[in-house]
Structure formats: C-alpha cells, structure tokens
Amino acid sequence: MKKALVSNYVGGVKEEKTNSSKRSPVKFSSVSNVAECSEGSDHFIAEDGVVFAGKHLLIDLWGASNLDDINYIRTTLENIVNECNATLLHIHLHQFTENGGISGVALLAESHVSIHTWPERDYAALDVFMCGQVSPAAAVPVLRKAFQPTSLQVKNYKRGVIE
DSSP states (O other): OEEEEEEEETTEEEEEEESOOSOOOOOOTTOOEEEEEETTOOOOEEETTEEESEEEEEEEEESOOOTTOHHHHHHHHHHHHHHTTOOEEEEEEEESSTTOOEEEEEEETTEEEEEEEEGGGTEEEEEEEEESSOOGGGHHHHHHHHHOOSEEEEEEEEESOBO
8 A cells, every 4th residue: 555645735745545556646636746655665755846854843822821731731732643643652741830831742653743831921832843644734723722822923844855
C-alpha cells in the first residue's frame, strides 16, 4: 500500500491510501501539488518542487485565557493532535507555581507540539513541528477556540529543505 501526500494550503496535507504498487500520481480536481511516499518512507514531504522534513509553525497567542489550567492545556494538546491527524506518544506538562505558567510538550510520532504560557501576561508561545502525512495548520483553529486570544500570530517554516 502506498500513501500520497496532497497539499493545497499552508500546513494542509491529506492522505489517500491505494492498493497499487505502481507509483502513479493521484488526481484531485481542486489540488495542484501531489507528491508520493512509499510505505516506510522517511516521511519527508514534496511540495511545489521542494522536498523537506516537515512544517514547523511558531505560534504566539496574546490576550489568551485558560493559560494556568494544566488539565485544560492537556485536553487542548490532545485536541490538536487529533485535529492534525498525528500520533500521540506522550504528553508532559509542568506548572511552575499554582496559577502560574505552564510548559510542556506533546511528543508525537511525527515530532512534537510544545507550549509555554505566561498567564500574568495573557501570552502563550507554541511550536507545532510535524513531518509526514499530517496537517499542522489544523492546530490553529483549535488554539483560537481553546484560548480565545485577541491576537494570534503564526510563522511557518519548512525544516530540512533539500536543495
């Protein structure tokens, strides 16, 4: 079985499985970029002629709420993993003081999601790094809904670009 990576927006990757062992492109009417990876590949991505390890989103939330609630943050990280179609290996969170900032990471088979919060400033910094057939951009609406920031800034980097 092979997997095809299809991307039509920043961070958006869809997966289609086929039973054919031949490497022919999968056709999607609304999508222009198609790359293929055989089963067991290194999970690098090809998009617009660029081959790279994965997408790394740096996300800043300002005017955010619920930044001192460790259980809420754990649930939000789980929701991000589910929405991105990633594989959760482990979540580790640490709260520095009662009602204080929280730092943590969701370790993924595809890489990680980390969070650092400053509730006294209503600010959180996250990074979402994922390789392979997942959709890191799907984390953004989850964060917007969960923390209701007045400002959400995203910087998108391609990691491990092969030139």
